[in-house]
Amino acid sequence: MRQHGTSPRTRPRTRLLGVLLLVVAAGAAGTGAAPAGPEAAPTTPAPAVRPLGDVVPVPASVRPGGAPYTLTARTRIQVDRVPGGGADAREARRIGTYLAQVLRPSTGYALPVTGGDGPGGIRLRLSGHETALGEEGYRLESGPAGVTVTAREPAGLFHGVQTLRQQLPASVEEDTRQPGPWTVAGGTITDTPRYGYRGAMLDVSRHFFTVGQVKRYIDQLALYKINKLHLHLSDDQGWRIAVDSWPRLATHGGSTQVGGGPGGYYTKAQYKDIVAYAASRHLEVVPEIDMPGHTNAALASYAELNCDGVAPPLYTGTEVGFSSLCVAKDVTYDFVDDVVRELAALTPGRYLHIGGDEAHSTSHQDYVAFMDRAQATVAKYGKTVVGWHQLTGARPAPGALAQYWGLDRTGDAEKARVADAARNGTGLVLSPADRLYLDMKYTKDTPLGLSWAGYVEVRRSYDWDPGAYLPGVPAGAVRGVEAPLWSETVSTSAHIDTMAFPRLLSAAELGWSPAASHDWEDYRQRLAGQGPRLEALGVDYHRSPQVPWRTR
Numbered sequence: 172m173r174q175h176g177t178s179p180r181t182r183p184r185t186r187l188l189g190v191l192l193l194v195v196a197a198g199a200a201g202t203g204a205a206p207a208g209p210e211a212a213p214t215t216p217a218p219a220v221r222p223l224g225d226v227v228p229v230p231a232s233v234r235p236g237g238a239p240y241t242l243t244a245r246t247r248i249q250v251d252r253v254p255g256g257g258a259d260a261r262e263a264r265r266i267g268t269y270l271a272q273v274l275r276p277s278t279g280y281a282l283p284v285t286g287g288d289g290p291g292g293i294r295l296r297l298s299g300h301e302t303a304l305g306e307e308g309y310r311l312e313s314g315p316a317g318v319t320v321t322a323r324e325p326a327g328l329f330h331g332v333q334t335l336r337q338q339l340p341a342s343v344e345e346d347t348r349q350p351g352p353w354t355v356a357g358g359t360i361t362d363t364p365r366y367g368y369r370g371a372m373l374d375v376s377r378h379f380f381t382v383g384q385v386k387r388y389i390d391q392l393a394l395y396k397i398n399k400l401h402l403h404l405s406d407d408q409g410w411r412i413a414v415d416s417w418p419r420l421a422t423h424g425g426s427t428q429v430g431g432g433p434g435g436y437y438t439k440a441q442y443k444d445i446v447a448y449a450a451s452r453h454l455e456v457v458p459e460i461d462m463p464g465h466t467n468a469a470l471a472s473y474a475e476l477n478c479d480g481v482a483p484p485l486y487t488g489t490e491v492g493f494s495s496l497c498v499a500k501d502v503t504y505d506f507v508d509d510v511v512r513e514l515a516a517l518t519p520g521r522y523l524h525i526g527g528d529e530a531h532s533t534s535h536q537d538y539v540a541f542m543d544r545a546q547a548t549v550a551k552y553g554k555t556v557v558g559w560h561q562l563t564g565a566r567p568a569p570g571a572l573a574q575y576w577g578l579d580r581t582g583d584a585e586k587a588r589v590a591d592a593a594r595n596g597t598g599l600v601l602s603p604a605d606r607l608y609l610d611m612k613y614t615k616d617t618p619l620g621l622s623w624a625g626y627v628e629v630r631r632s633y634d635w636d637p638g639a640y641l642p643g644v645p646a647g648a649v650r651g652v653e654a655p656l657w658s659e660t661v662s663t664s665a666h667i668d669t670m671a672f673p674r675l676l677s678a679a680e681l682g683w684s685p686a687a688s689h690d691w692e693d694y695r696q697r698l699a700g701q702g703p704r705l706e707a708l709g710v711d712y713h714r715s716p717q718v719p720w721r722t723r
């Protein structure tokens with residue numbers, strides 16, 4: 172982001188005027204910022220039976236019809252036997268148990284999970300013949316005798332279960348017994364995702380988040396069919412993953428955070444626990460080690476990584492762009508090899524993110540040379556490279572993904588460079604900062620967050636099309652979307668809740684639902700229906716005045 176000058180993620184006072192002008196421009200461009208107060212959308216009561224398809228993300232096809240199904244104390248969750256058994260059969264059974272665990276506390280029903288394929292009740296079916304449902308699709312059929320979710324793959328079953336959950340009253344999410352009734356509208360939903368990459372990023376470097384906090388976020392992401400958790404594991408302010416061959420990265424580099432708190436890091440066992448938990452919610456973890464910039468925590472931990480051989484002090488501020496690995500030193504590539512090798516060994520997923528953003532203290536020539544070697548190292552350990560889109564200014568490796576974080580106002584040259592790379596085979600994940608950065612303030616009154624990309628109210632986060640966002644990008648180059656949550660100002664689960672919700676749902680819907688379903692009026696009505704559900708889950712979301720939130 173060289174064209175932004177210095178430190179776009181910070182708010183130097185001298186740039187305040189620029190920020191104000193930007194906000195005025197954003198408002199003038201009709202970006203949907205609704206005023207608070209008297210014009211706030213009125214709230215409406217929730218309907219007794221939620222109409223079929225009144226869920227987020229909206230399904231690809233909804234055919235309502237016929238009588239509804241109501242759970243009773245005798246309802247069983249049947250998981251069909253899978254021919255040949257094996258891992259898919261075990262996973263289907265586990266998904267049945269997961270569903271039972273969601274439904275039991277609030278319904279008070281026993282909901283035994285059984286084998287068999289009898290009619291009635293809740294039925295989960297895996298069928299290899301359902302090729303049209305693909306890797307992640309499902310069909311949900313609801314009628315008076317029961318609800319059946321069918322999928323080709325376990326991931327589809329899991330996503331179908333999230334739809335079933337959302338079709339039930341919001342109070343089903345409570346952890347104490349509720350009155351019901353537990354009714355699912357009749358009809359058929361057939362649903363497959365628009366994109367295979369639907370991500371959320373959590374910056375655990377600027378502020379550290381515990382395993383429990385990360386798991387809580389994973390559970391929230393799963394409800395909306397997000398399937399990638401990108402963990403920003405290193406930055407100037409903290410190194411958050413144990414590396415056996417370079418132990419001081421974690422013990423020293425992880426010992427603080429923005430504002431000077433104690434920081435922290437994940438042991439390998441803890442990290443594996445996060446990865447396994449994410450997998451149990453059908454999310455793939457994409458670990459990021461940001462290089463060659465954003466590396467002060469590493470440089471502070473090992474003097475030899477610095478060109479002058481002197482380790483800088485740990486850093487607890489919020490500036491960016493001041494640190495760089497020493498590109499000319501061999502030891503730098505020993506470090507990269509060791510870190511990538513150990514991290515790849517902890518990563519069952521396909522991807523390893525190497526950052527590459529805001530390398531303002533690395534010359535262009537050095538940047539290109541470094542990224543060549545870092546990408547080769549990722550390939551050596553069997554992973555696919557992801558980088559921030561500055562990677563397209565170097566030489567993206569075949570098959571690499573570039574994560575675009577520019578703005579509407581990003582210069583044409585930079586956008587064209589990204590489009591060129593896309594035409595040459597680089598896949599794109601779209602995270603426009605003025606749409607999907609969850610750390611941007613909603614309005615000037617939002618207590619947390621930054622505003623260098625402008626204010627991002629709910630409509631702005633939703634009302635754009637990833638398929639038509641960057642000119643000159645071929646269909647198929649866009650692999651999906653991701654909503655990053657940077658944590659300079661975010662340090663608790665309550666902070667995550669208020670910044671991510673409800674804007675995370677915009678990313679979820681843009682990533683999953685067909686372009687033809689895009690409609691702000693329809694979206695904000697369905698989003699309104701998620702309010703009581705988020706409340707029942709204890710998520711203190713931003714009550715945007717753009718949304719006619721439903722009351723419980």
Ligand code: ACM
Pocket residue numbers: 180528529559576
């Ligand atoms: C970024 O926000 N520097 C990727």
